[in-house]
Amino acid sequence: MVTKKITVALAGNPNVGKTTIFNAITGARQHVGNWPGVTVEKKIGIRNYKDFEIEVVDLPGTYSLTAYSIDEIVARDYIIEERPDVVVQIVDATNLERNLYLTTQMMELGSKVVIALNMSDLAEQKGDIIFKEKMEEFLEIPVVKTVGSKSIGIDRLLDEIIKEAVKGPHHEHEIGYGNKAEKKINELENIINNDNVLSKKYPLRWLSVKLLEGDENILQKIEGSSIAGQVKKLLETADLEDYEAVMADKRYDSINAMLPQMCLRCVKKLTVSDMIDRVFTNKYLGLPIFLAFMWGAFELTFTMATPFMDLIDIVFGWVAGFVAEKIEIQWLASLIADGIIGGVGSVLIFVPNIFILFFLLSILEGSGYLARAAFIMDKLMYSIGLQGKSFIPMLMGFGCSVPAIMATRTIEDEKDRLITILVTPFMSCGARLPVYVLLAGTFFGKDAGSVIFAIYVLGILAAIISAKLFRNTILKGDPAPFIMELPPYRIPTLKASAIHMWDKGSMYLKKAGTIILFGVIFVWLLASLPWGVEYGSKDSFVGVIGHILEPLVAPLGFDWQIAVALIFGFIAKEIVVGSLGVLYGVGEDEEALSTSLIDEPSIYALNALGLMVFTLLYMPCVATIGVIRKESGSWKWTVFAIVYSTVFAWIMAFTIFQAGTYLGYGI
Template sequence: MKNRIRIALAGNPNVGKSTIFNTLTGSRQHVGNWPGVTVEKKSGFATVGNTEIEIVDLPGTYSLTAYSVDEVVARDYIIEERPDVVIHIVDATNFERNLYLTTQLMELGVPLVMALNMSDEAEKKGVTINPSRVKEYFEIPAVKTVGSRGEGLNELLRTAIAEAGTSPHHEHSIGYGNEIEQHIANLIIALKTDPVLTAHYPPRWMAIRLLEGDEKISDEIRSSPAFDAITRELAKIDLTLTEAAMADRRYELIAAFMPQVCPTCVRGMSASDLIDHVATNRYLGIPIFLALMWGAFQLTFAFAAPFTSAINFAMNALGSAVTAGIRPEWLASFINNGIIGGVGTVLGFVPNIFILFLILAILEDSGYLARAAFVMDRLMYSIGLPGKSFIPMLIGFGCNVPAIMATRTIEDRKDRLITILINPFMSCGARLPVYVLFAGVFFPHSAGTVIFFLYVLGIVIAILSAKLFRLTILPGKPAPFLMEMPPYRFPTGRTSLVHMWDRGSMYLQKAGLVIFGIAIIVWGLASLPLGVAYGSEGSYVGILGHVIQPVVAPLGFNWKITVALIFGFMAKEVVIGSLGVLYGVGENHVALGSALHADPTLSAVTALALLVFVLIYVPCMSSVAVIKKETGSWKWTVFSVLYGLVIAYLAALAVVHIAPFFIGGA
């Protein structure tokens, strides 16, 4: 008669867990979903001697803190289904990083075996892990494996079968210091007053999870007779500080064991470590990030200027030739102000956008932007924004559409929804043409600083909005941010140029289709009804502007600015094209700048209020469409649009009243 045991495979993402699972089970596997969630469930069978083994492949996860669906699925299976043994698959080339999950698996009190996978690659790098020392210090049998070639897998299964017959013996391996251990002991006493609860969950593990603020475990005890005693004990504790102290203790344990278990893993500080010591410093990290962003915008403005001037000169010459050589006049106006004006609007700001994307690509390829996400996580987490949100926020500097789609990597629904709602405040490349024009005209000596201010303001509004949403409509605790830091490297010119082109071409594609079409629509509205002066107050576009202008009059916007903002709902680049049509200068950005500067209804204060309004209100109709798609809700889509409009209006109004104290009223 065959024996039968059940094994669960656990491990970080990308450690070769699926490869080992497929090699062990072959065609004897089943794929479905875990109950109640869309996370994939894989199970299969293997046979060793007279033992049949059911193998369950748990979702890859960096920890078991239950902040994500994958973490909840993995730990609930281990606790509730109680497999006979858990095989923890670690990447031997990144041994130390994988051990944090090991310490959490140990606390579950289940028989454990460690698979030192990719051991061949580790040895090529000079990393030698001693399996007998792992057994000695962690009380976990360890087996070297190469999952891709099946090496060590038979030994791994035999070791797991032997370990399955043992009792848990390492759940107390981590000591958290006298104060925390006393809290754990008090919580265990309280928990044991509910025998039903302690029969289902290990008491010490529950006490640890309560000290780390685990919401799922907190919900489990609400109906328990132990609830009052547990609540009194937790009221004595600062859970945030305790959670951090417990995480530090796990890392201290790992650091203490590493020289004995893997002497070759211990190394001195590398050049990358030295740079990180400064770049990710608690106090220096954010100022360094802001300084680099300020420098990026200053360089963008400085290097793009000659290219922009050349494009404007060429488009102006072409427009003049059309005006002089084509009749009737309405056709010349259509070609010059409509077609050439639309194309000129697209091309005139290509240098600024491509240079900014090139600088961001260099920062990304060097490995710095990953550090920027880590640095900003400390601030974002403290105000209720999940750390993972910073990656879509960075993408939003290019375009809000792919940035909103990138929120799919955020597991928690509330975290993901908050990130979607705040992403429109990230200043996408489409807004840059408006910034460049108005900052260059009204702030010629500090244009880069003004543009930098707008980008920072977008981040600030996003963060404050996230805090507001977290406290009101979407309460809860954000998930912690875990990501693997890429090494610092010198970016290659080819790679950075490819990244620049990928993002810049998105602007060109969108601009070519949308801006060109809107420019022609604006030309038509500015030319009709027949007989009125082009772009005058008597044209359809002038009538539209005058109807809506009283609403934005407190912001200092004239009817032409009002019309441009209306068409800016389609795409922010259209604002410039619309103004070119309305001021009768077409694609000539120099002439448009002169016309704006000469307009007595406009001032530096009005220009700054306009820039703030453009920053905050709806980025474009494409963004609205993708918000609807990603949230699956018209309610959240409409809320996003209306919230942006209200905040934009209030912020611009604040600029009108506050800015004169700093820049004067002229």
């Protein structure tokens, strides 16, 4: 019994066997007329299949979806304005390259598309080996092999049509057009979004792309709308013919990058770039290779940075000592030595890390690999409500949240970008590691490694849970389509990578530096006032605040000293260890601190675990907060990031401490 009606549009290049597929699906149940207002033939057929009545509309054959012919306008207007449940693109398997050009445009229409890979028997006879799964992976479109003339694959095609028609929102891949064009597309999207009629009627990106291509038919469609003037003004500043050519080239670039991976023998010569892609986008090897590269980048970053960090430490230590010795006014010496030099130094010490990491990422980006990495990770990230491009910043978060959040700039969609910014600080940055090493080493002995690993995993889980939560509540919606760019591999130049490194790294120095300076002076004041008290002692303001906060952290098993250490951790997380050293009167000697912690009755394995978890999750350091403010452009989201992470940390530490105590793991 028929329970649901589905409308399907058949699209495709001329002479790809569209009519044979149409006939194979609908049989005799067809009627022929004309499309309204034009003398282009319109064929509609009906097929009852399983519980569905499928109405099939045969669109005119077109090579693209521009407005150069009436056929193209009829086809695209039907898809956009009539919104069929599914568009089936009939692709000639013996001529993939030409047919995929239309596919790249279909991908932008926001419709559910299914590809019928027709004449696949002829392609196989020719020696072409088409990897259907690889096509699906690259295009994010289901593919069914068919032979229309023999009615082979028609039932599978109908099954796939039904599956697509009944499923909810789907993930999409779209072609990226390069930074210059993407910037213009983004500007146009923002303008069109202000017009309720246009933004509801047309896919924003598609409309923007068409406008940038100078599509006359689309320009007519926006005529008289509220944003027509703004759009025209913007388009006047752009060379539309140039953009049209660039975008056509980018479509072919993407096809040329995908084709050798989707089909063996479809290209006469496999370039080295194709060969690299064959391995890097391999179903089984792609992800491990990506992880290997990332591990290599981090290994190199932290090992190479260490000597330079030590040098900075030595220089700042010497300067602080010199200043303290030469300035006779005690409070001024303390302000400059402990506050400004010590504080700024504790953050500037990460400059080598940041510069080296950015240099390596510039190399990976310049080589064309990062574009593939985003593609490899896209599916996994989509499942947690994000897109492939979110993975790089999140991974960088294991090094330092500051450059990681700055790296979210590559994400075009505002919501995707904001979610990534908010969850990235949960990835355990390098600065938190000394805290884990100290506490896990002191209280968990041989299991320290496993405990630290578990903390890292918890950070990842916190990011995943939060991303899902934000996506389903305050930042509702689907992740934006993945804008796929597959530039050919190149050997990156040293100069370009160095310039890129400097651009990104110097931003850290300029922006975060100013916030850090104010931050450290503020904390110094808290630790030094009222005058005459021991720096950071219980009588100082910070000590008083620690005592005030003690009731808040007491349910987590923390005392006032830990509360103070956590406040200091606001400047930079690694300061937590140094602060504990000062507060427990052993200075920065980690071995002495470890012994002191074991002797300290108020700290034991359970609350030490809670402290590690709290350190992992609570509010980001001042530099990260500064970058969140800068990148989100909003104090509201910055405050939200602080409050959300601290509340989350409190709940987790509370659960660990209370549940552990209940289960007998307390003192």
